[in-house]
Amino acid sequence: MSKIISNERLSRDFFRMRVECSNEARMGQFYMLRAWRQYPVLSRPISVFDSDGGTVSFLYKVVGRGTEIFSGLKAEDDITLLGPLGSAFPEVSGKIALVAGGAGIAPFYLATKQLKAKQLEAYPGCQVDLYLGFSDRPLLTDDYRKTADNVTVNVGGFITDEIDPAGYDHIFACGPEAMMRALYEKCKESGAAGKVYVSLENRMACGVGACLVCSCRTSGGNKKVCKDGPVFKGEAVFEL
Numbered sequence: 647m648s649k650i651i652s653n654e655r656l657s658r659d660f661f662r663m664r665v666e667c668s669n670e671a672r673m674g675q676f677y678m679l680r681a682w683r684q685y686p687v688l689s690r691p692i693s694v695f696d697s698d699g700g701t702v703s704f705l706y707k708v709v710g711r712g713t714e715i716f717s718g719l720k721a722e723d724d725i726t727l728l729g730p731l732g733s734a735f736p737e738v739s740g741k742i743a744l745v746a747g748g749a750g751i752a753p754f755y756l757a758t759k760q761l762k763a764k765q766l767e768a769y770p771g772c773q774v775d776l777y778l779g780f781s782d783r784p785l786l787t788d789d790y791r792k793t794a795d796n797v798t799v800n801v802g803g804f805i806t807d808e809i810d811p812a813g814y815d816h817i818f819a820c821g822p823e824a825m826m827r828a829l830y831e832k833c834k835e836s837g838a839a840g841k842v843y844v845s846l847e848n849r850m851a852c853g854v855g856a857c858l859v860c861s862c863r864t865s866g867g868n869k870k871v872c873k874d875g876p877v878f879k880g881e882a883v884f885e886l
């Protein structure tokens with residue numbers, strides 16, 4: 647059991663929860679969260695928004711019963727965390743674009759921090775640009791502006807219209823599958839397909855590779871999103 651430090655409402659249906667936790671996570675990893683005994687049966691996977699070795703934060707959208715229960719939790723309440731789980735985004739250098747839509751912005755706060763910290767040690771010319779897409783209201787853009795070199799926000803349109811893939815060495819994406827596919831196709835047209843990594847959000851049950859609920863087809867055969875992913879090369883999932 648872990649203690650909740652805070653659980654603040656950021657907008658109508660988005661919340662940020664901070665929890666005591668000594669495990670440090672890498673960008674793109676997730677936890678299985680549970681704050682109930684019997685119903686709903688399964689824990690829920692949520693990406694790490696931030697992690698500092700003493701606390702872990704999550705940014706989540708209320709979409710159903712599980713996330714609705716999370717939204718009612720208060721400081722000092724208990725929550726069960728399993729993690730950090732899954733693969734991380736690769737530690738790369740150069741010019742990097744992180745492209746996200748909706749709740750897909752969650753893993754890119756820690757990603758920006760970790761990419762900048764690692765790169766500044768070895769490569770002072772590094773650049774991490776964020777492209778954040780929202781359907782109605784932008785969220786946490788001031789926080790993201792503190793970590794990234796440039797932040798481009800699109801509200802109500804297509805965030806994929808904003809990026810020129812040719813300007814980047816690496817492109818990471820997280821969000822609705824249609825958005826990630828559109829981004830991948832755009833990168834492919836400009837010969838940049840190999841630069842793309844995507845984080846998949848398949849439904850999960852166990853979260854640790856034991857049940858196959860999260861299976862996805864890839865060019866390398868069927869993979870478990872919870873254990874082999876959630877981060878995959880774009881080519882592996884969109885070139886079948």
Ligand SMILES: Cc1cc2nc3c(=O)[nH]c(=O)nc-3n(C[C@H](O)[C@H](O)[C@H](O)COP(=O)(O)OP(=O)(O)OC[C@H]3O[C@@H](n4cnc5c(N)ncnc54)[C@H](O)[C@@H]3O)c2cc1C
Pocket residue numbers: 676686690691692693694705706707708709710711712713714749752753846847848849850876
């Ligand atoms: C690796 C991973 C990381 C994730 N990180 C985040 C995060 O950082 N923030 C966040 O808000 N959400 C994240 N999600 C999605 C989150 O797990 C689901 O929204 C949550 O499990 C829904 O639980 P619920 O009980 O509230 O809704 P349910 O009652 O289970 O479902 C309500 C509605 O949401 C849809 N839904 C449920 N799960 C998913 C899913 N995985 N993808 C698409 N639609 C879904 C259902 O089809 C249904 O229409 C992540 C998912 C994965 C697999």
Ligand code: FES
Pocket residue numbers: 849850851852853854855856857858859860861870871872873
């Ligand atoms: S959720 Fe059980 S194998 Fe991935």
